[in-house]
Amino acid sequence: MNEFEWLRQTRSLASPSTPQRDLWPDIAAHLAAAPGRREAHPAWSIAAAALLACGGLLGLHTGLQHGADSAPGARNWQPADPRLVAAAVDLDAAHAEITQALQLDPHGQYLHRLLQRTERQRNHLQTLDQTAG
Secondary structure: OOHHHHHHHHHHHOOOOOOOOOOHHHHHHHHHHOOOOOOOOHHHHHHHHHHHHHHHOHHHOOOHHHHHHHOOOOOOOOOOOHHHHHHHHHHHHHHHHHHHHHHHOOOOHHHHHHHHHHHHHHHHHHHHHHHHO
8 A cells, every 4th residue: 555545545534424324232232241240430430321321322413401401300419529510410411312312212222221320320429429528
């Protein structure tokens, strides 16, 4: 391969592309089938859940504010510990996006599990905030 071919291939990488098929069902099945998977650290668990929720639903391109309004009680609580505020904001955003995705696909089992996991992480974050005192 010469330099011109390399440059041509590099330029083609700059154009947006979409996958041939939806990748999330396979990813969800792989994560569900992982034997003996344990959460290493609560903060990493919170970050991973928020990142997964936000990244997986990024393609929906729907208004986050509308989703937050449709999720009752999603923004009632603000942590007193400033170290936990960013995680709370991420979990609120994830909750809103998942709720919005469920309006589009109410039978999406993966979305229901993801919403439950996000709510558990939020409850855990509230517990951390209470104990951080």
